[in-house]
Amino acid sequence: MAGNPDQDARYLAAAAEFGGALQRLACAMEANPERRRDLLQDMHVALWRSMTTFDGRCALRTWVYRVAHNVAASHVGRERRTRAGAVSLDEIDHLPDGRDLRDEHETSDALERLHMLIRALKPPDRQIITLYLEGVDAAAIADITGLSAGAVATRISRVKTILAQRFNDLAASASHD
C-alpha cells in the first residue's frame, strides 16, 4: 500500500508529537503486552491512513486523539465481547483498589492501579479519564469525544473525585514535596 509524500510528512509530524500519548493510551487500554503492541501498531496505521483525508476540520491534536481513541474503542469492543465486567464511574467504588496487594507508595504500583482502574471503566469514562490525564482541557475533550462541554465537565469532576479518593497517597506525597 503506497502513501504520498504529504501523507507521510503529516504522519511523521503527528507521530513525533503524539507518539508518547498513543503509547500511554495503548498501555491504559490493553494489559496484554502482545495485544498492546498490536493495538499501538493499529493506531499508527490508522493515523497514517487518516492523513490522506486530514483537511484541517479540527486541530491536529484533536484529529490524532480521535483516530487513536476510535481504534482503541474498537479494540476494547472486540475484547469486551469475550470479557464482560466494565463498569461506569458510579459503580467504580465496588472495585478492589489493590492497596492490600502491594506497597502503594511505589510509583509503578500506582501506575498499575491507574491502568487497572481505566481498563475497568466503560466508555466514554475511559476516554475522558485518559484525555484528562494527558492534560487535555475540557473543551478539547468535548471536541474529541463528541460529547457536550457540560457532560464532559461533569464527568471530569467525577473523575477527579474518584482519582483523589483512590490515589490520596500520591496527592499526600505531592503536598509534602
Place this chain on the structure above:
Amino acid sequence: MTDRDPLQELWTNQAQEPFTMSLADIRARATRFQARIRWRNATEYAASIFVIACFGWFAVTIPSPIVQLGAAMIVLGTLYVCWKLYTLARAKTADETDQAQAWAEFHRSELQRQRTALDTVWRWYLAPLAPGLLVFLAGATFAPDSPAPLPARAILFGLSVCFAGAVFAGVAWLNKQAVKTLDREIAALDQIRAV
C-alpha cells in the same frame, strides 16, 4: 508551584517500552490490514459457496423436478445472501476508513450498523432460503419412487420442517437478543450525548 494533578504528572512521565515503526512497517501493516479484511469477507462467503456448490450439484444430478426446483431456489437465495454480505462488508469498510469522527459519532454509527445488520437477519438471511428449503424437503420426501407410505412421509416432512423452522427461529432469536443489547448501548450513548 504547579496546579497540575500529581496523577497527570505520573501519567505523562511514565516510563515507556521502546517502540519504533518506520513508514515501511506502516505500509506493510496497512497492506496486511487490507488482506485481513479480504480474508474476513472471504470466510463470510465460504459457507455460501459450499451451499451453492452442494445444491447446484443436487439441481443437476437429482432426477426429480421438484427437488431440482427447490435446489435452484436455494442457490438463488444464497446468491442473494452473498450480495447482502457484500453490501454489509462495504458499509463496514467505509465506517472503518473514517476514523477521525468524534468518538460518540463513530461509536454510534458502528453500533447502529451492527444493529441494522442483525435486526434484519430474518429478512436478508433466513427468508431468502426458506421457500427453496421447503420445496426441496417436499420434493425429497414425497418423491414418487419412495417406498414409504404416505402418512409416514407426511410425518417425516412435518418433522423436517419443524427442525428447519426451529433452527431458523433459534438464529432469529439469538440475533434479536444481540439487537436488544445494542439498543441498550445506543440508548445509554444517546443519554450521555443529550446532556
